[in-house]
Amino acid sequence: MEIQHFYYSLILLAFLLLSKHLLYRKKTTFPPSGPLCLPIIGHLYLFKQPLHQTLATISAQYGPILLLRFGSRPVLLVSSPAVAEECLATNDIVFANRPRLLAGKHLGHNYTSLVWASYGPHWRNLRRIISLQIFSSNRLQMFSSVRSNEVHILIKKLIGDSCERMEMKSKFFELTLNVMMMMIAGKRYYGSKEGEVEEARQFREIVRDTFALSGASNIGDFLPMLRWVGFKGLEKRLMRLQQKRDGFMQELIEQQRMERVHYSSSSSSANSRERKKTLINVLLSLQETEPEYYTDEIIIGIILVLLAAGTSTTAETMEWAMSLLLNHPEVLKKAQTEIDIHVGQNRLLDESDLANLPYLHCIINETLRMYPTGPLLEPHESSEECIVQGFTIPRGTMLLVNMWAIQNDPKLWVEPTKFKPERMEGIEGERVGFKLMPFGSGRRGCPGESVAMRMIGLALGSLIQCFEWERVGEEMVDMDEGTGLTLPKAQPLETRCKPRPSMLNILSQL
16 A cells, blocks of 8 residues: 555656646747757757858848757857847856866866866956966066067068968968967977977977867767767877877976076076066966965966967968958058058067057958857856846756857848958957957956957068068959868968068068
8 A cells, every 4th residue: 555655646746747847848938949950969960061150041040049959958049249248248157157078178177277167266266367467468568579579580481481472371370379389488389490309399299189189079069878989089089189288288387397496596686587487487486375276287277278279269360361451452551551651661560559550450350350260159058047038048058159140240240241441440449249259258258369469460560561462363362261160261371472672671680
């Protein structure tokens, strides 16, 4: 009798739970689900590169807010400024988490790095370190000479290769990597004699593997059962890469730690002043005051985030901007005239000049509008249920904001496919509400926005000032987009340049 009573109670409980679930669904309004959602795989069958364009097409047909399903993951796809504002401003804290993807486990130190950490005390402390110790105005100014020197090295290289057919993608990429590593460790790994040493070879190999694997799609993130079927190979490669990255960065830390010991034991104040000004040194100083928090693992995590986030994206923006200028020589000429007026031809452009070059800034902003380096902002995840546009968004929903779709929407921008820097005149910063935010917004917005804009402005402005540029043929530069998490060009930019006659005197002094 007791057993029978138990079964009756169990059936009643199940009935109550089911009734509650059905009642909840009846009262709850979810966003539209868009195209047909298949069992198990959901909307994954729609995946086609470039993904941001595929998702933009879906949004144009079904609406600016959609609740899709990527395998087992609910995904909120957003493609309008109003919805983006509700997610990244009104519900900023709710969407401040990151989804737990395989890349974050192995390349993000088990979800503890700035990019992959969940919103909370640890993340807030990392963000504070980055803002106050890495990207503060004083710190950026401290490394301004590094950026200038590397741009001058690039200029000298271009002078040597002038009039020849040049591929610019690798040149921009090496420029940004050298700048970042000079800031981080005081070392160059591309070009000059340093390119021949073993340490440089190891670094270049790690960089190549990082960008290859970072952009690799992992279907196991959305269909967990496949992780044990045929996708373990990717995880093993990520683990091996992380071991190599950690080992390399640990060696850099040890080198600078030894230098600190050497200089601190020296009685000469001149020797103390010679200590390298590097970001590793900055972080080691913090470690001395709070060793229990600023561990070597935390320092390595910060370094790797800076390296990954501050190189390829900046280089790609330079390549897109130069491609657009070659296809629009009248814009290039106007930018050149602005620089001649405000900087002159008796000295090279400096970072301090950028504030007086509004048209150059318009060119960069228009480039970022048309070709945002993060066409889909880094994914967010809701930490609790919330309301967006009157719809209920479940806890644990991945948020994808399609910035490419927003910034190329004909309802928001007049002739969005046309390169018109003049449309950006009068814009302060790199945002127009939520219509233009290539660096994201809210708590998870990119903290390196300022240094990226300085680097792009200095490099692009210097190349415009110093050289005459032309396409390699009569045809326009190919502007097709490549694939990946960022937005590379499908075909690397090739061009020709020669020093401007009016700049020959100053260029001969480099």
